[in-house]
Amino acid sequence: MFVARGTQRRQQGARRTAPRAQGRARNQDDRGLIPQLARAVREVESAVERRSIAPSTRTKFQVIALLVREERARIKGDTELTEGRRGEELKRLDGIATILAQTAARDTTLFSLLAEDAVVTDAAKNLIREIKTAGGLEVLIEEEPEPEVVESVVTERRVVPQAVRARQLANPFLVPDFSAARRSRPRDSELARWELLGPLFRSFEQADGGAPACMALPAPGPVRLPEGLELMAHQSRLVAAAAAGHRTFLLADEPGLGKTAQALLAAQAANAYPLLVVVPNVVKTNWAREAERWTPRHPATVIHGDGDSIDGFADIIIVNYEVLDRHVGWLQDLRFRGMVVDEAHFIKNKTSQRSQHVLDVAESIRAHTARPLLMALTGTPLINDIDDFRAIWQFLGWIDEKKPLAALMDSLEETGLTPLDPGFFPNARRSVIELGIVRRRKVDVAADIPERRIADIPVELDGELGRSIREAEAELARRLVEKYESALATRREGAVVDGIDHDLVRRVAGWEREDSDSSTGENVFGLMRRIGQAKASLAADYTAQLARNVGKVVFFAKHVDVMDVAEQTFAKRGLKYSSIRGDQTPRVREKNIDAFVNDPDVAVVVCSLTAAGVGLNLQVASNVVLAELSWTAAEQTQAIDRVHRIGQGDPVTAWRVIAAQTVDTRIAELIDAKAGLAARALDGSDEDIVSSVDLQLEALVTMLTDALEAAGTS
Structure with missing residues (x-):
């Protein structure tokens, strides 16, 4: 509860701030809590538009929502305010709330922070105090009972559900399983002295036409299925590979080819229970339904919030990325024998907390279980860059931060080649694929699925809205040209640059993208949104x-x-x-x-x-x-x-x-x-x-190049 320091009047207004400071704020629109919230919500909006959502951004989003709710209640109950002033203040709060809603619509994972059971972390509480102090408000001491949490190295609160404690107590003598662990051996080969991750990634970017895309899979074998269900041949072959002992898969089949069923049946074939499944929030209910459908003998449980309702003894535990931070502690200790990461491209940003938690849990599973089943599922493993492979390969245990690990290194050494040899790249690509990349296209394995096509429907944006969009785009192009010409003049120093300096164009586009949140004019994110509205x-x-x-x-x-x-x-x-x-x-x-x-x-x-x-x-x-x-x-x-x-x-x-x-x-x-x-x-x-590189940068590069060509820049 909140305990006030000071007079009885302040104690009764525990959710209010110092009256004098508040009175001064009422007389000046640029003071008080609302301007602080307005600035903070713009920072969150810009971060989401740039898709650079750090944990601190999520914390700030939640804090703004909490303070808007609190301030709205205070304003409605403040008898000292005139009706006109009350309406004005509520209108300003509505504007902030609207930006919050629009921002959450861009990144729907933010909605989980608004739930009634959403955890308010220590970092959020500190930020609440900072914003209130900056708004000239009195900050009260917060006293609360000690929660039952495990110690965390991050700012997020971690929990241990009671059902999990029961499972741990029922199995007190679990020990690491090293029965099939490989003995490490020192490496003293020429290849071991090379930096190999870069060449390995390039081996995929430089693939020749007709290069293999899928590991060798065995012929379909018998699969235990519930009555009335059937598998397609491509699905049965992956399950057969798991039954034969293969344990790491990047299942990159095109979307729509039944990856969920393949993963569940592969876990059954490998007896990889308990199995952890990490998924986006929007599909965790569907995963539970599919588990009941394909592997009904292995009960599944879904973690919601703090996990108070989970079945601690389930064979399949399904958790969404958005709450993984709360549960990563006990998940690392539960001795899983398998882990599936759905929509695995979600972990491509290795600096994100989400990715680190997934990698930490996978590492703990490898440390305690010999040859666990690890599966990364995504039909789109590459979003912008070949380097998007990095986190997925690390999750699967093929590489670490700096080098290939034992299985991949052995395969590379068997080729006898180094990156200086012409044959290294196709052989390196094949080595990685045989570790477990499974990629099938609909056209190859599901002939009964009809073809698809994309048809563009051009529309003209007429009227005032269309004109304003074209003017905004022209203004953005002019700003890019001005930056380019200014940079060109600075670096010339008497030298003449013929035509367009394309390296400088790319740098200018990068500056514009980085400065988009602080720019006073239209930016490419806002422009695309206005076009969408039109x-x-x-x-x-x-x-x-x-x-x-x-x-x-x-x-x-x-x-x-x-x-x-x-x-x-x-x-x-x-x-x-x-x-x-x-x-x-x-x-x-x-x-x-x-x-x-x-x-x-x-x-x-x-x-x-x-x-x-x-x-x-x-x-x-x-x-x-x-x-x-x-x-x-x-x-x-x-x-x-x-x-x-x-x-x-x-x-x-x-x-x-x-x-x-x-x-x-x-x-x-x-x-x-x-x-x-x-x-x-x-x-x-x-x-x-x-x-x-990312599409925003390319769009700005194209826009600036077109503007320079139209102006005849030389």
């Missing part, structure tokens, strides 16, 4: 026409306001729809999915790209409308593959709505070009790939 009604109209002519349609958007416009349009057109958003409870989400799948009157499902891009089976439809463009080719592919998957009987068309004569067209071209990265690295395709 396209919203046009995309919804096109979707309504499709639904009336071809049946059910899946509508994808990135921002919640675009989804709102679409739903309003469908309501006006008399179309029944359901909605899949990040702020829904699992029960509401499942209800809305079932409505679209099973109710013939529900013509459209309106989906968030981030919340509904994974874990959904929507093959009841064969048409997808992409109202907004993603920043990655992988996110676009994931969305389309909610429809283009096993069970689809019709050709699939993704209708991509593109705003003509805007940066939207450039983004679409870049998405299509970057799709070649996965094609070459994973599938051994001859497709060319673009530079391994």
Whole structure:
């Protein structure tokens, strides 16, 4: 509880601040708590737009939400405020709350911080005190009982559910299993003195056409299945590999080829129980359902919040990334014999807390269990860069921070080659693949799934909104040109640069991207959002026409306001729809999915790209409308593959709505070009790939280059 220091009046107003400081704040709009919250929420919004969400950003998001709620209650109950002033203050809080909601819609993992059972960490409490102090408010001492937590090296609170304690007490004599551990041996070879991780990654980027994409898998064998279920041949072959003793897999089958069933049955074949499954929040209910369907003899439990409701003796424990930080302590001690990481590209950023927790748990499993089953599942392991492989390979135990580990090193040494030899790269790629990369395409293993195509629908943005967007884009281009010319003048020093200095163009684009949060003008993130808003009604109209002519349609958007416009349009057109958003409870989400799948009157499902891009089976439809463009080719592919998957009987068309004569067209071209990265690295395709950098930077590079060419820069 809160204990005030001072007068009785202050004690009764424990959720208020010093009256004098507050009075002064009421007379000045730039003082008090609300300006502090406004500045903080802009910082969070910018971090989310840049996709650089550190743990401190999540903490700040939660603190702002808590303080907005507290300040709203205080203002409503403050009898000293006039009605006009009260309305003004509440309006300002509504603006902050709106930004919070829009920000959470971009990264739906933030919604978990708003739940009633969300943990308020010590870091959050400290930040609350800092913000209140900066706003001129009196900070009160907080007294609370000592929670039953394990000591943590991070700022997040960790818990040990009672059901887990019961399991630990029931098995007090567990010891590490080293029965099949390999003995390490000193290495004194020429290859051991090389830096090998860089060449290993390049071996995938430089793959020749027709290079192998999948490890050698045994022929399908008998698989114990519940009555009424069948496996496709490609699924049975992976399960057979696990039954034969293979224990590490990067299962990178194209989305829609049944990776969940393969992982569950591989764990059954390997007897890898207890099994830990780490998944995005939006699919953990689906994983529990699939476990009950495919391996009903092995009970599964799902961790929600602090895990108070879990079955401590379950064979399969399912936890989502968003709460992993609370449970990583006891998960490291539970002696799992297998671990599955779904949507494994989520851990590609090794500096993130999420990735570190996954890697720490995997390391603890390897330390205590001989040859555990480790599986990384993702249809899109490469998002921007070949280096996206790094964290996944480390999770699987193929590499560490600096070098290949024993199994991979043995395979490389057997080739007798070094990176100086021409044959090193194809042989190195083959060595990694044989450790457990499994990649199959629909066209190769599921001939009964019809083809898909992406069709672009150009739209003109007319009226004042269209003009303002084009003006904003022109202003951004002018700002880029000014930065370029200023930098060029500074570095010339009498030298003449012929044409366009493309290295400098890329640096200027990088500066603009890094400065986008502090820029006073339009930035590329805001510009794309405005374009999405402008396209919203046009995309919804096109979707309504499709639904009336071809049946059910899946509508994808990135921002919640675009989804709102679409739903309003469908309501006006008399179309029944359901909605899949990040702020829904699992029960509401499942209800809305079932409505679209099973109710013939529900013509459209309106989906968030981030919340509904994974874990959904929507093959009841064969048409997808992409109202907004993603920043990655992988996110676009994931969305389309909610429809283009096993069970689809019709050709699939993704209708991509593109705003003509805007940066939207450039983004679409870049998405299509970057799709070649996965094609070459994973599938051994001859497709060319673009530079391994993020799409925002490439968009700015293209914009600046076009502006310089139009101006005839020399």
